[in-house]
Amino acid sequence: MSKDATPKLLKVLLIEDSEMDALLLTEQLRAGGYDPQTQRVDNADDLQEALQRRSWDIIFSDHNMPQFSSTEALEIVRSSALDVPFIIVSGEIGEDVAVAAMKAGAQDYLMKGNLARLVAATARELHDAQERRARRAAERALLAQEEEFRLAREIQQRLFPAGPPELPEFDIAGASLPAAATGGDYFDFIQTRSGELYVVVGDVTGHGFGPALLMADVRAYLRALTVSDERFEDILARVRGLMIEDLGYDHFITLFFAKLEPTNGHWTYINAGHPPGYVISADGTVRDEMMPSTPALGIDRDELPLVARELTLKKGDLLLLISDGIPEARNRTGEEYGEERVLELVKKVRHKTSAEIIKALMDEARAFAHSKFEQDDMTAVVLKL
Template sequence: MSENQSKRTVLAVDDTPENLDVVKGILSPDYTVKAAINGKMALKIAETQSPDLILLDIMMPEMDGYEVCERLKSNPRTSGIPIIFLTAKDQTMDEAKGFELGAEDYILKPVNPPILKARVKTHVALKQSRDALQQAYGIIKGQKDRMEEELNVGREIQMSMIPLKFPPFPDHDEFDIYATLVPAREVGGDFYDFFFVDENHLCFCVGDVSGKGVPAALFMAVTKALIKSRAADDRSTGSVLTHVNDELSQDNPSSMFVTVFAAILNIATGELTYTNAGHNPPYVKHPDGSIRALTERHGPIVGAMSGMAYGEETTHLSSGDLALLFTDGVTEAMDVGGNLYSDARLEKLLKESQLGSVEATVDTVLSSVKRFETGADQADDITILSLRFSGA
């Protein structure tokens, strides 16, 4: 860049050519100086050439400096240009009015070269700083907007992939099921699902994908689809997750993974087959008020490494038993002090609460978590699924 190209531009506005010559003589070694002999010309140059500073005479015919200043500051294209008023010693200047209109400074005429240079240097430097801040703000805002858009897309993917109609199976009185997913602002990859694999077997699952945003939402969608596809021909939850793990780990350059609890319920007998792959242990509450945690682990997280064989467990649900599945957005919810909601708090809630319908159960847990979080941001998705077996 040449010396001339690197110079900042100053627009001098005065109806007396001799005064313009003086300003040019003082500033030309360090600045590119543009000249305007009236307000109309000044407005045109300011809008088309965007000078870094304007030296503006007050007393001019037709349009005085105050009016020029007011017009410049009301125009978005010129409002950011700093203005220094020039006024003769024998002229009356309304300083308050000038500053109210947006001027940064004023200098008395005849100008003192060192003072003029110092004031111009100061205000040009301030404008450079403001411009740099504005540019940085624009970059940050652009990144923020892109992130917000990604979050919105991720949230739309996530919510479009989970069943939202309740009750989902109104013709079945063998069980009731209800679930909710409350996405955090920074969308994660939580999901839940439930579907019949045949007329007597209901598959239901809850999962939590690593990562945030669109990648997590897409990984969640693939995981959910693989589980549903495999379960259509396989009544073994261990076999289902073994297959899903092999599929997800084949082409996974970002090393994403998902924790899953998957179960298949025989709605005729209450037999429950389930596999826990690195997920939070669910709870079963019995009609007598006792609580059982399904703490068995049958394999690691899904998608991290191929060739893993997942096991399974079989138990029976009795009439009135209620199963509660959830993600770590429940137990790892934090209050303003950084304390975790915890498994112990959830278990205590389940023991002490008179749980009603499956929907009321989910609402009870969610309300408890939200009260605990009061004043703190929700850091992770919260997913809760409740199923009550009523028997054949």
């Protein structure tokens, strides 16, 4: 060690009956660049007390002592569930005993008459112990993340309607496939007593528990407000106002909010930063493209007026709403599935039922991405007249 180097603090537990041998080992560590803070024990009771009283960086143990042995000491240390490097330093130890100790969890063994490897063995085991702790911390974080995503998926699945609404002359379906890291996709059908149907498709930025809870709030607000007598635009304006504080500056929500009057096919909608929706006529042409008409909720903090747009669905029309997880599915080269492929597929299978169209669309997007797990939630709603 250079003269200017600062000794590394090292908390050392010595299981040793010889005070002189303990001193020699300590001096060897000090010469190797460590500042050893030591405690010496030579029996089971003192060892257990020392383990409970403080944490240790490393443990050195003699093998044969009048009241104790390294075998007993190692058993006590391992039963305490502490991950502390344990090195046997003994005047005499048979090879078979040393091998058995290594199998039982000792990291190394050294002879008292030859401590040349002591400093190197100490550095190695300290490094390995640090790596083990880092690996366990990463594993715990991964498990916690997986549990968060599991809970988020559970919340998300509870947001979806139990089934599609049954309306004369309409075939309606919706579905959502969660990503491995669950996002905040959501869709809903809300029928009113007057016979109107509200259709919602939304997406909260981010993944995990937070976005799932935010979308649960949106669902609750919309379900409460759609039964009121408020104007269509005012319902979404109220939701936006209520969500601003919850969203903070880390999240925003894209939302396609629409109302269908089944008796005349009148469709009123606001697209707040969401991917466009499409109306495809019976001959396969795109008759209407429902582009965003206002920023996503949370981006527009000045609360600009929400302007609804209107159209009338005709017999044979197909209405498609999707989340960005479908057109943005990427293959191995980074190419996106894209809206063009979405429309081509839907046109090709437009004669199928709404549920079959959604399944075909999601199957093809997943096949394109060559991924067993979705990179982002995939959500689609199809309405056929």
